[in-house]
Amino acid sequence: MARELKVAAAQVGAIDRDTPKTAVVSRLISLLHEAADSKVQLVVFPECTLTTFFPRHLLQAEELEAFFEHGEITDSPDVMPLFEVSRKLGIDIVLGYAERNPEGAGYNTCIYFSALEGRILQKYRKIHLPGTKEPFKEPDATNQLEKRYFTPGDLGFPAFRAPGLVSDAVKKGTVQAGETTAGKGDPIFGMLICNDRRWPEAWRMYSQKGAELIMFGFNTGGHMAHLWGGRKAMTPEQAKTEALFHSRLVQQSNSYMNACWSISSARCGKDDGKYDLIAGSAICDPEGHIVAEAQTEGDELVSAVIDLEDCRQGKEKTFDFARHRRIEAYGLINQQAGVSEPELLEK
């Protein structure tokens, strides 16, 4: 039986260093209205949606703090209108933002807000923080100071179900003994943030909880020669094409290998007229095919009807984990983060 829902990535174009959050929220609300016009039920906004991607700048405390949210995001006067519109239109949202917790730690966070329940159902904090703590020496380098401003996420990979999105979802307490409920309940979701998408472990953690849709926002520089280093020399245009290729590659391959749908949502365009971020927001099916993709490098809604039933073939056959995974052979993955090469050969 089909378990269909209509979803969208809400891609967000350039945001300058001095753009106020309220101006960004107005743009997000316009995208939500567009989503409502085409009967979208769930919208995914990018990583750190509310401001310019500030980890590229070395910032003093006062300017830095203004990029963070302090306290519950749903109580923020700047952002509250977005949640009100989400409730009014009946559209669930995923929203990325910089979070300062009460103890003073900074996290690169996103939340899933349920329009039906009018509350945050799940929070995720980015686990894989790219870049450096100290800025590069070269003044023209684009920095990525996430290790300076954020702490690695401490919430794990929390898969969750969202209510009210598919019809006839099987509920707790209505199931006969021995009846299988896999693929019949409310949809199972997972959230990642940007660099996390490049790590198969992150996807696997969700797919071992049966995730049917994995959602993530990203800020991916088009030309980050200092960060990547050691790669063959590329023009900025070639580097941007390569960055987009890798973004698609990881989304398509991980969707396939985990038999799940995925939605990626880009913060893109040229912030301050010069910091170029790739676009390419996309919706990918469980066989690894992109079914909808952004056509611009600005604000754009990318939508598709997805059928969660399409996950069953992969989950029950090719990638039936219970039958085919060999955990006795995977110990190393959990024992060390880095690499230990085999010994050198004799002369």
Ligand code: CDV
């Ligand atoms: N915001 C990110 O996590 N960006 C990283 C790179 C470009 C530093 C990414 O994996 O896209």
